[in-house]
Amino acid sequence: MIDKDVEEELNKQINEEMYSAYLYLSMSAYFENIGLKGFANWMYVQYQEEMGHAMKFYRYVQERGGKVRLYAIKEPPHEWKSPLDAFEQTLKHEKHITECINNLVDLAEKKKDRATFNLLQWYIDEQVEEEANDEEIIAQLKLIGDNGQGLLMLDRELGQRTYTPINQG
Ligand code: FEO
Numbered sequence: 467m468i469d470k471d472v473e474e475e476l477n478k479q480i481n482e483e484m485y486s487a488y489l490y491l492s493m494s495a496y497f498e499n500i501g502l503k504g505f506a507n508w509m510y511v512q513y514q515e516e517m518g519h520a521m522k523f524y525r526y527v528q529e530r531g532g533k534v535r536l537y538a539i540k541e542p543p544h545e546w547k548s549p550l551d552a553f554e555q556t557l558k559h560e561k562h563i564t565e566c567i568n569n570l571v572d573l574a575e576k577k578k579d580r581a582t583f584n585l586l587q588w589y590i591d592e593q594v595e596e597e598a599n600d601e602e603i604i605a606q607l608k609l610i611g612d613n614g615q616g617l618l619m620l621d622r623e624l625g626q627r628t629y630t631p632i633n634q635g
Pocket residue numbers: 483486515516519560563596
């Protein structure tokens with residue numbers, strides 16, 4: 467049986483991941499509306515990944531004999547000043563998620579919940595990868611500046627991203 471405090475914090479994290487999915491789906495719509503279909507694709511894949519993160523926690527809570535609670539998902543923004551602004555907001559959001567995961571690790575340690583601690587290692591690695599991806603795209607966008615051709619080249623590259631379903635455990 468899972469510790470009640472751990473269960474509650476995992477349920478809050480399901481909500482954080484669902485919000486992340488919402489945020490990136492909203493960004494995907496924004497990019498599509500401004501004619502950047504590759505960026506829209508990249509964000510749509512990110513939306514799918516976040517749903518995978520949420521569902522991995524969902525399955526875990528159920529498997530540990532806990533109760534999943536689905537809290538209300540807040541409304542994400544729907545407009546950004548530029549592609550760079552959207553990616554800077556993405557990185558800022560991912561840093562917040564990294565902090566949430568770190569807090570969960572601290573709680574799992576405090577409660578001596580080794581199974582949860584173990585699960586969270588996967589999320590720690592995932593956060594390193596996500597922040598690095600965002601930083602790389604931000605750096606490219608800064609180099610591109612106002613160069614429309616550069617932006618279209620990056621759009622083509624981001625259009626190549628495909629979703630690989632994650633192992634739900
Ligand atoms: Fe679920 Fe983007 O971290």
